[in-house]
Amino acid sequence: MDLRLRLSSTLIIGLAALLPVWIAVAQTAETAQEHMQRLVKEAIGAQPVRQSRVPSQRKADDTLRAQFRAMILQNRDFAEASAKMDKTKIRQLMTAESFADPAVAEVDLQELHSYVALEQENGAKTDKLIADLRNTLETADWAAPRRKEILSSFEVLVERPQDDRRHYLTAEKQWADGVDGIYKYIGEHRKDIRMQDGSLKVLDDKVMDELNGRIRAVNARREEMVAAMQAYKAMQKKRLETLGIERSDVGLP
Numbered sequence: 001m002d003l004r005l006r007l008s009s010t011l012i013i014g015l016a017a018l019l020p021v022w023i024a025v026a027q028t029a030e031t032a033q034e035h036m037q038r039l040v041k042e043a044i045g046a047q048p049v050r051q052s053r054v055p056s057q058r059k060a061d062d063t064l065r066a067q068f069r070a071m072i073l074q075n076r077d078f079a080e081a082s083a084k085m086d087k088t089k090i091r092q093l094m095t096a097e098s099f100a101d102p103a104v105a106e107v108d109l110q111e112l113h114s115y116v117a118l119e120q121e122n123g124a125k126t127d128k129l130i131a132d133l134r135n136t137l138e139t140a141d142w143a144a145p146r147r148k149e150i151l152s153s154f155e156v157l158v159e160r161p162q163d164d165r166r167h168y169l170t171a172e173k174q175w176a177d178g179v180d181g182i183y184k185y186i187g188e189h190r191k192d193i194r195m196q197d198g199s200l201k202v203l204d205d206k207v208m209d210e211l212n213g214r215i216r217a218v219n220a221r222r223e224e225m226v227a228a229m230q231a232y233k234a235m236q237k238k239r240l241e242t243l244g245i246e247r248s249d250v251g252l253p
Contacts, residue, residue: 031149031153032146032149032150032152032153033153033157033242035150035153036150036153036154036157036243037242037243037244038050039061039064039065039068040068040243040245040250041243041244041245042065043065043066043068043069043072044068044069044072044245044249044250046245046249049065056140056141056142057140057141057142059140059141060136060140060141060142063136063140064133064136064137067129067132067133067136068133070129071126071129071130071133071250071251072250072251073251074122074125074126074129074251075250075251075252076251078118078122078251079251079252079253081118082115082118082253083253085111085114085115085118086111087111087115089107089108089111089112090108090111090112090115092104092108093105093108093109093112093179094179094182094215094218096195096199096200097195098183099183099186099193099200100193100194100195100200101195102187102190105183105186109179109180109183112176112179113176116172116173116176119169119172120169120173123165123166123169126162126165127162127166130158130159130162133154133158134151134154134159137150137151137154138151156239157239157242157243158239160235160239161232161235161236161239164228164231164232164235164236165232165236167228167231167232168225168228168229168231168232170228171221171224171225171227171228171229172225172228172229174221174224174225175218175221175222175224175225178214178217178218178221179218181214181218182211182214182215182218185210185211185214186211189204189207189211191203192204192207193207193211236252
């Protein structure tokens with residue numbers, strides 16, 4: 001009888017010791033992508049927060065959730081600031097009227113500079129937030145195989161779209177610099193350029209050839225920028241669909 005009692009007590013103690021292990025296994029049964037998806041949905045309030053019973057995992061999840069919220073707030077701040085920009089002025093650039101009127105060109109160019117600066121600043125801030133996320137993922141107390149899976153999912157879902165965004169921002173800056181160059185050239189040859197009978201007239205053939213060449217180059221840069229923007233948005237759309245969320249959920253217009 002005593003022996004059976006001792007065996008039963010040993011068995012109970014053994015099961016109690018194994019219980020935290022079984023809990024940890026159950027909570028890590030989700031794939032790395034499902035883990036990321038859950039944290040993002042919890043960050044946006046689409047589902048209740050599920051706290052891990054493992055302290056190290058709970059700490060990492062809490063940090064990642066807060067960092068995802070910071071990215072969403074950054075997206076919303078950018079969307080709000082972008083909505084205040086007068087993009088009709090930007091669309092007036094590269095028109096005959098703006099070429100002929102320095103006052104119009106100055107206002108339109110200022111709006112372009114402001115918008116490009118806003119996009120570049122937002123891109124840099126997002127880069128910093130993504131770097132912070134990666135640091136959290138790299139330093140969290142996970143087993144090596146799990147860390148590798150999580151980082152691989154993060155690269156696909158977060159970092160690669162941001163790479164496409166950087167490509168777009170670079171193309172946008174190159175286009176804007178080209179536009180600036182054209183208006184600077186026009187300013188240097190103002191006496192040869194004027195509106196006449198509703199059309200832009202360039203009185204010097206050499207200036208006309210040079211201006212047309214610059215316009216063709218800037219138009220090519222614009223095509224590159226539009227292609228880069230479309231590629232970025234397509235990648236972003238695909239990743240959001242993978243996560244099962246909408247643009248508005250993460251603060252995007």
